[in-house]
Amino acid sequence: MARITIKDLARKLNINPSTVSRALRNHPDVSASLRETIKQLADKMGYKPNHMAINLRRGSSHTIGLIIPEIAPFFFPSLIKAVEEATHAKGYNLLVLHSNDSIDREIENAEICANMGVDGVLVSLSRQSHDIEHFQELMAAEVPIVFFDKVIHNSLAHQVVMPGKDAALLAANTLGRSIATGSRIMGIFADTRLSITEDRMTGFKEAIQALNWPEQAVELVVADNPEAARTAFRLAWQSDHRPAAVFAMSDELLSGIVQVIYQEKIRIPEDLFLVGISDGVLPSYLPFQFPYVKTSGFEMGTAAAGLLFQLIRKLPIAAETHYLEIGLVNAG
DSSP, X not given: OOOOXXXXXXXXXXXXXHHHHHHHTTOTTSOHHHHXXXXXXXXXXXXXXXXXXXXXXXXXXXEEEEEESOXXXXXXXXXXXXXXXXXHHTTOEEEEEEOTTOHHHHHHXXXXXXXXXXXXXXXXXXXXXXXXXXXXXXXXXXXXXXXXXXXXXXXXSEEEEOOHHHHHHHHHHHHHHHSOTTOOEEEEEOOTTSXXXXXXXXXXXXXHXXXXXXXXXXXXXXXXXXXXXXXXXXXXXXXXXXXXXXXXXSHHHHHHHHHHHXXXXXXXXXXXXXXXXXXXXXXXXXXXXXXXXXXXXXXHHXXXXXXXXXXXXTOOOOSOEEEOOOOEESOO
């Protein structure tokens, strides 16, 4: 069925379309009786305003683009919720685009945002991204962009991140105070192409070195997914040199470790000291407590969206990296 337009209403009443338009906006130039007649006909015919056309005339789509690398059970659901709440409160629509950690999809998503005429973009980069050149078209059009979580270090851009290095330092120092010096330690990290992995691995290494931990007692493992983390931890636990403590840099990796904890009936913290970086959702479902540095997807989404709306209002904000506050949960 064809969409009912203002011209259809005008033709039905044999009046000018501009009169219909003014009446639907309650313009005082149109008499109250004619406004009522037009509104009744609009309801009867099922007329709905074309918001896209309205926004284009106003020079705004009232739409925000959100590009994320994955739809995962951790972190991103709460981040999307925060961004959606922020955009809705401002009267904006939210366009969520998923790159599937592919640079080609990310480029495609940037083009979609440009073609849709979005008013601003929030981006968490894919692991294949080495620069932000593919967002130059949007930047040239003066579309505000805020990069968050997974970013390119030292790029001249507005960025919102967790201080990953400090978070890993805090976690590692907690670990070092909780087990005997020289005990075996295992650190499990994500893809080293990710900025968050680089930061967290750097912080963890620096803390362990500052604690004068023997190098031979520290094992650092890279795992791309929960299955890889599960396999690596199971092999370590079943070996002759099982770790006394494990650090997981994310909830995704932690979920793989937890499977082995259940399967091997490992007691926390009696058999194994566990520490990690988490948004707190997974730990809330576990029957044991362990210390973790909290990284909140909701807080990051709120901060990134808040910064973006400031840029949309053309506030003079320098392109720099904004860091979220961190804290240790279940410090004991």
